[in-house]
Amino acid sequence: MSRVYNFSAGPSTIAEEVLQRAQDELLEWGKSGMSVMEMSHRGKDYVGIAEKAEADFREILGVPDNYKVLFVSGGATGQFAAIPMNLLRGKTSVNYVNTGIWSGKAISEAKKYAEVKIAASSKENGFKTIPARADWKIDPEAAYLHYTSNETINGVEFQEVPDAGGLPLVCDMSSNILSRPVDVSQFGLIYAGAQKNMGPAGIAVVIVRDDLMGQALPITPSIFDYKIQAENGSMLNTPPTYNWYLLGLVLEWVKQQGGLATIEEHNKAKAAKLYATIDASPFYANPVEPVYRSRMNVPFTLAKPELEKTFAAEAKAVGLVSLEGHRSVGGMRASIYNAMPAAGVDALIAFMNEFERKNG
């Protein structure tokens, strides 16, 4: 077997130790006589697995007691609808910050349920920055303020938690959750699909403050009703049990790495090396304002765009895969989530330097 370095934006690379553990346990978990994926979600073994994952998640992120952590089917796209359904609480408008394609998708979906006010947008400049907080226009009568902490396609990331002007702050943290410490108490709600830093696709985590639940719109599907899910321990219906288990294995790995402070240092170092390579070269370019560059997703262009396919193919030949940019923007992109080892970034940098030497 020869594992590649996988720079996919999501689903994305998973630590080999996690996969090894999943493989070892696949036919039998503990002394249960069965695979985790065969277990009743009401049985003692499975409930233990699920509860351990929640406890580890709370510990790693330091989730305060007045927040519920929900494990739900699907990913962020479902939550784009669930959030206004749950959080309008008698209000009619919501504030959204538009910093990229994922913000835009959240906005489109929210418009089905509420009047969406754009508090700030970097669309005019091609999503290469984040508008200064002082310039945001927040409707104080709105139900909440929503932003996307990292944009995978444009490679733009908030480096600080923005002031929500007294409103509940709602964040799509799908692509940078667990990549750095975060003060959960600054948020009303955080949500994230698993498939970047938390394991395979098919499950999302919602961290929601207790006082924001219980006023879902009457048209809210039960599986989207946070209060109902909280009352049922995320088991109103059969949860995606195996995905939850795998997410739990990733959480154990995060703890073994030393937690979020250590992981943040690794992520900073990986990103710094890669951006330095890009900036030092006339052959590569990244358009994002440096202070808002993403540590997770590094898009870059070649001085000779006609070589993009060659770049991807030659990279693949040496075990560096999924470097194509998103189909909507083109170019190249290296996603370097938690599970991408420094050695993978080093190998990419070496390849980039060599490619430039041959083609620059």
Added chain:
Amino acid sequence: MSRVYNFSAGPSTIAEEVLQRAQDELLEWGKSGMSVMEMSHRGKDYVGIAEKAEADFREILGVPDNYKVLFVSGGATGQFAAIPMNLLRGKTSVNYVNTGIWSGKAISEAKKYAEVKIAASSKENGFKTIPARADWKIDPEAAYLHYTSNETINGVEFQEVPDAGGLPLVCDMSSNILSRPVDVSQFGLIYAGAQKNMGPAGIAVVIVRDDLMGQALPITPSIFDYKIQAENGSMLNTPPTYNWYLLGLVLEWVKQQGGLATIEEHNKAKAAKLYATIDASPFYANPVEPVYRSRMNVPFTLAKPELEKTFAAEAKAVGLVSLEGHRSVGGMRASIYNAMPAAGVDALIAFMNEFERKNG
């Protein structure tokens, strides 16, 4: 390793060959250098896996060309809301047949979006039968007729597809899909969570006739909009990629077994033996009218209910697990889905006979 016989109602037992294959491929699929769970859902390898699963599913069930097959996150409970959202098509009422606890859940959820008319119900008699078709009262102005082909908790199963009186027929087939051949052309829509006969929880399949799509209510979340999902090949958002792959492995196994006609014969034989054991004994009882007894879920009671815990514990000690009845009804229950081998049923029967000999 010693695998048990797992009689859980869902998530439930999976064929050992399927698990073995998943284990073999867990760290690397083919020559891809990565696990399936790490693959981009837009990449060639993963698209091939997904398309093969759909093709196999269509072949196994003989799905006509004018039906789409969607692979969506979650399970039946999400679809309980999605179905009226998509299928009302300007109508205001819907017909539901109430034959058990799952029918009841579908009805409760549909009431959020439509006037629900109960075409027939066996609630009064404790869900021990299915009301004769001649007695059903169907509102011809309603959008569709919904029924649940198998009730896992009460152990009641339709043996024929009911006449829908000219309306689109909608069926929750979660717990008996792929257990017998079915003529899809008799239905407007069939849906099923995977976690009984199709693999792990977290993914559902929706088979929907083309003409029923495209008129979803404006409040329909995008992930629930069948037309949008169909136009995007079930990849509007990141699908539960690993669950879809595992579902595909189960489908390959179904084909290797000889397809649905062969599987139906096995299922008939397993169920017949178990019900014969129950009926031949004064110690065990099943209350369901024989013609409507489920081939998938066999609930039974002991003449001495105080021995239920002993029964479950002693069964577990000999490798027969998850025989407790649903918490809402008590008693015992053996779920004998496709992947339960005849040897498992034989072992259960031997245990039941011995338990009766000692305690009867």
